[in-house]
Amino acid sequence: MSDDLLLEIKGLKTQFFLDEGLVEAVNGVNLKIRRGATVGLVGESGCGKSVTAFSVLNLVTRPGRVVAGQILFHRTLATAAGGDARGAQVETIDLAALDPDGKQMSAVRGKEIAMIFQEPMVSLSMMHTIGFQIMEAILLHFDVSQQEARQRAIQILNKVGIPNAAERVDMYPFQLSGGMRQRAMIAMALSCNPTLLIADEPTTALDVTTQAQILELMLHLQKEFGMSILLITHDLGVVAETCDEVAVMYLGEVVEQGSVRQIFHSPAHPYTQALLNSIPKLGSSKAGRLTPIEGTVPDPYNRPTGCPFHPRCVRFIKDLCDQDNPPQIELNDGRSVRCWLHDPRQGVQS
């Protein structure tokens, strides 16, 4: 238990109870986020990345529910200094255990953990000015007057690089360009300088150049606020550019987690390897988009037994991979992977 951990997800299971049947969107995810670190959560679209994120904020709505696992959040109790973690004393709460609509949870949302959503066009209310929507967060978590809140909103808008924020603050989202909207969204998330920022595909809706700017901005702000970022994306290029660590998800499980260098240079899990192989060399972030791996994503109604990846796995071991789902294995270099190939009890070496 290293003390600089900010968030620890243990065996998280989030399921959707649909009339068609049970959907195990997140199926035992383990994930660690250190203070100040940027963790990329990658995977083909819909492998459960977003659901994981929502689970962290306890915002999974009917008919979905977090059914098992812990989400340990080590919050630093606010000290005079604030922001800086060192010396401040740390309190651990299990978000998964909190009442989704309770006070405690609300206190965490936005204040401790903030989130940036995919398409600002639909994720921002068109009925309210961006100012209003930012101030709402501020007023919720700080004991300040309308005026102060407004000032703060303008500051933050400046920070995220929105020119003459003083006017823009009174504008409606649909009056802004896509990039500006996303900046506004970021501003909203940062308004209460959270310790963890979850960015769910923050750049997908944007064109390349804006993408770059937005990412720039985020990293810049991360340094300034000293927060951790959980960057959800399916764009390995982005990950390579921005993240310290990477967690690869497949079918609701984190199949491999480690430092960017480790993952990119010596991927341990066949899936990760497949992913990387599918990237053309010298890939710009644009070219970095995933090209599908041979084999198709299993049909939900005959979910493979054993390792979920084995039907598509080039190196799968008969009578093993198709029998039991591999456990999570901590490798010596500090990364973890879920693949029989790395089970010490198996003689196999990669």
Place this chain on the structure above:
Amino acid sequence: MTAVSVPTPTAPRRGLPQGSQEKKTRVFVASQGTLIWWRFRKHKPALISAVVLILIYLVVLFAEFFAPFPQENYSVKYTYAPPQTLQIFLNGPNGLEFRPHVLGYKSVLNQESLKRVFTLDPEQVVPVQFFAQGEPYLLMGFIPATTHLLGPTAKEDPMYLLGADRLGRDVFSRMVYGTRISMTIGLVGVTISLLLGILLGGISGFFGGWVDIAIQRTIEFIISIPSIPLWLGLSAALPSDWSPIQVYFAITLILSLRGWTGLARVVRGRFLSLREEEFVMAAALDGSSELRLIFLHMLPSFMSHIIATVTLAIPEMILAETSLSFLGLGLRAPAVSWGVLLQEAQNVRSVVQAPWLLVPAVGVILAVLTFNFLGDGLRDAADPYSR
């Protein structure tokens, strides 16, 4: 030292880790129609209503068959006769036997109060049967037939399952015939208003500018003429030598004349706000023609609202027809609609002494209820965010 963390329990054999996603993808490939159908199935009340409505419309088609008697059959002996109860079994000499029947009446006319007092007479057993032979009729207007779903074995015997009206006419039969007009008046009317509403509302909201202004003025102008005077004026102006059928169509027209405006305004409102939204922009940039834009891209986006409005509109039409008849502006005898029947029952004497004359109201309520539940189901089914 490799620490092996506790293996997470393997997922149950069934189920689908990517399910939620999978489902979506499956949904994406599904056409709008099938999609709606899937959701609709779940809405039990709507499903039931749909069935009921189908039945009702069967009655509309084959009224002559479902009605035991012709609507004008009168009888001096049975004015204001109360309803009989249809009994399936008869306690005959050799025990309980299957002999559907009703009990005949004993009646005395109180000369002082001018009230005919009826008592069901256990002595008189009126045998009735399914598929009884009764008055001949033309099924759907051209197939000659004499069979009625249910009727007295001897066709001159009294059978008043829902009682008789002031002329001793069978309320049940009349109600069945009434179904025909009442259940179609709504459809015709709403179809007209729907087309007008969406088209004009769409155009108005989409193009904006002077087109918008023009259409808005027209609408504003049409709705600002209060309906009752309009009805009074127009239906009084109907040529008095028109047949009930002509009058009937004229009235649907009069009803739908204002019907479309409301919808048009709603559609327009949505369009105005939709115009900004990106997918429309995108489509426009793809150079898809404007009407295409309206109907393929913009309409679906608020299907739900339209459906809600329409399904509420049909019953409104049905009710409007009853109101018109109440004002004596609607259809008139010999034409029979629920409105006409209710209008005949709309007096204290009937309510107190012949409440069965109000039965057509049940028809109205049933129709309106089912239509609403149906529309409700459709609405939820078409609602893109119903999950």
Place this chain on the structure above:
Amino acid sequence: MLRYILKRILLMVPTLFVISVIAFIVIQLPPGDFLTSYINNRAAEGTLISNEEITNLRMQYGMDKPMINQYFIWIGSILKGDYGYSFLYRRPVSELIWERLVLTFVISLVTLLFTWVIAFPVGIFSAVKQYSLGDYVATAFGFLGLSIPNFLFALVLMVLAFQYFGLSLSGLFSPDYVEAPWSLAKVGNLLQHLWIPVIVLGLSGTAGMIRTMRANLLDELHKPYVTTARAKGQSKFKTLLRYPVRAALNPFVSTIGYTLPNLVSGSIIVSVVLSLPTTGPLLLASLMAQDMYLAGAYVLLLSSLTVVGTLVSDILLAWLDPRIRLSLRG
């Protein structure tokens, strides 16, 4: 915005003019005029009425003049603020209308409040708790309310009140209270009578509103921006009111304008069935009797209110929906 409103107000002028013409025509549409129907009614009663009397009446009522002239005389005097004289009641139209307006307002407003107080919460509830038992109950109630022909409902309620409580609840007061000065007893008597119209009129309205509210809200409820708000740490309830409900109101508002004329006319048919001393029956009577000036003034009043109402709801809509408001800028 201001310019827009001004523009609209200017546009109202021609609209109203056309309406006045149409109104006049609509009233003249039925064959004959006030006198013919007046004479027919008296003849039908068996009253002896001579040709001379008819000619005299025509002259007195200025009906010997052609239609066009009659119209211009009418519209002219209306512009002068004189609504003319009711043939039927032989009193100034304005008097007749104003006298009844107060009670009409009372009824309509009470009904409206009744409607809203019930419709909004229930509508929101059944949207949020879609498919819950409560939702089904609300739905059923709503649909029932929509489906009962209200004039029949009114009559049945009255008959029941008579049979089981021995009350004849026609009108708004018992005869002996009509004349009486306002007192607690009178208010009580009013309340005793008021419930029938309020229930009858309110029922269908409420039902409709519940449905629309539910429908609109369901459209908004699951949109991403709701999650966004929650992610900020906003409470479930506040979020609901601040975002989806707020958005769901728009289609609603666009109908508020139309309730304006209803405030004045009340529900004509129900008012007739219940013999309410409201403007509705007055209108109907005047139309039936082709009491030109009364009916005309009335229709014109209602029409103008609708036009104003439309403007009001457009302004409200713009005020509520920035997208529309900003598209109106400049």
Place this chain on the structure above:
Amino acid sequence: MKASIRIVVTLMFVLVMVVTACTPAATPVATTAPAQSTATTAAKPAEPTATKQLAVVATATVLPTVAASKYKEAPALTELAKSGKVPAVTDRLPQIPMVVKPTDKVGTYGGTWRMGAVGGADQLSFQRIFAYEPLLRWTADYSGYLPNVAESFVANADSSEYTVKLRKGMKWSDGKPFTTEDVRFWFEDVLLNKDITAKPDSIFVANGKTVEVKIIDETSFTFKFAGPYGFFPLRMAYNAAPINYPAAYLKQFHTKYNPDAAKKATDAGAKSWVEYFTQKATYYTNVELPTLYAWNLTTPYGGASSVLTAERNPYYWKVDPEGNQLPYIDKVQYTIHQSVDTLVLQALNGEVDMQYRHFGTLNNKSIFFDSQQKGGFKLFPVTSALANTQCIYPTLTTKDPVTRALLQNKDFRIGLSYAINRKEIIDLVYFGQANPQQVAPDVNGPFANKQMATQYTEFSLDKANAALDKAGLTKKDAEGFRLRSDGKRVSLTVEVSTTFPNHADALNLVKVTWKKVGVDLNVKVEDRTIQWERKAANETELFDWQAGGGGGLDVMLNPQAYFPDRASAWFAPAWGDWYATRGAKGEEPPAEMKKMMELYDQLQTQPKFEDQVKLMKDILQISADYFPAICIANDPDVFGIVKNNMMNVPKTLLESATLLTPAPTNPEQYFFAK
């Protein structure tokens, strides 16, 4: 036979009385004898007809006057008098008040008489209760008339001049004296004023010249006509115009007396001073208007308030035999309903004290009968003065020539008449409460005409077919419908008003039996106004309505069921127009019609009442032979209700619009038992 003799006898008496009445001095006392004797003749009912004989009592009431010392008044008025707000009762009453004989007994003061009116044009509801005070008044049985406002009303030999004597010291409800000045005001400033009266009502016209009114003194004046006009008194028992205009009050609205009248009118929102004047002279909308009525308007009609009330007139000029000033009842109050149903509920609930108008129908009888206990009221029979309850009037002057020829063919009409199953219709639609009958005067009354009442009323398809064949309709089409001369199917449309829902029912039964004789009937229900408009334009083929003029003097006053006497006549409006306009408009009718018209003109000139009756009988015979209308049945009795504690209401009423029932039964003497 016997009956007619009896009539003549009675009429002798009448004549005697008229003559004796000519000596004003003798007025109150002298007449008692003959009047009583009429009473006695009327009293012994040898035959049912006896009670129905015509007696014209042209003098003061049958009772001696009461000594002024005996006058008593309502407690409330005594108070007012004490406090000096009104003069003492002796000063309020005229020198010779009219003495009203109570139906049963002398009553006691107090109470409010609750009634109901329906809709916006229900003035008759008020006129029939408290606004019937003409110079003369009908007797309750409609057999004749009595002096009313006029103390005496005496004709000269050829009845071209009438001398009227008003009651000395009589006052308007505002206490101002009621004198011949008011009559003069009406004559000069209303009747002869071209702005108010374009054309004087024909009842004030004889030989094409308008009446001349000569004022003799404060209480007496004469009507002078250009020729004999024996019918005038009957008119004056119905029309109260000459005494409807309180000069003292109305002058302020008349330009002749008040130059500012026009301005006054426009300020009040009226278009012309005439409009304003007319409104101010309307008793049911203007509470200021002084009247001669027992109750005076206090809450106007058509206001916000849903009631109309009228309260005791302190100056009312009638007393009971014991000298109690009438009316007994303090106040009459109408609840204004918008639909009959709420009125029915009010009545059922015992909140109506005495009424039959609007709800006294066959259809409602059972429900009222059942509620008598609960509502604390009794039902009483209301007999009808209608000549028939439902007639199918062929529009003999209809536009289409072929149809017209057909309708004008008597055999065709006979055929149609035979092809109606009246018994069935009566049982089904009229609760078996009537007998098959054609349009005809009361079969027990003085004008009874058996042939007219019963001809062609039997149901016989054979006779019907025979008659139709005789009418030349021998060819038939495939469906068995007869063909007209032009080869078209004989298909007629009857237009029936929504006013009579049961008529439509009956006609749908007629349709069935007519089909059997090859005549196609199309029943069209429509609004009354449309129906009458189309009739007036001769566009109708068959016109459905009831038939007035069946009972009492209504037969003579309202003969349009027998021959078209006006433009709005039920059949042959064009001929009616011709008659009413003296040939200026309309079409010239055939001989029989003209004959009837001539006779009716003569009738109106006859000074002698029995001559009028005789001529009327001739008219009826011609009409009977012509057989213009096809009718169903006599009008069944309906009912009225009276609260158990309301007294002096006659056991039965005769309903007629021209009689203005129940006004002639003196509602002012109804009272509530303590």
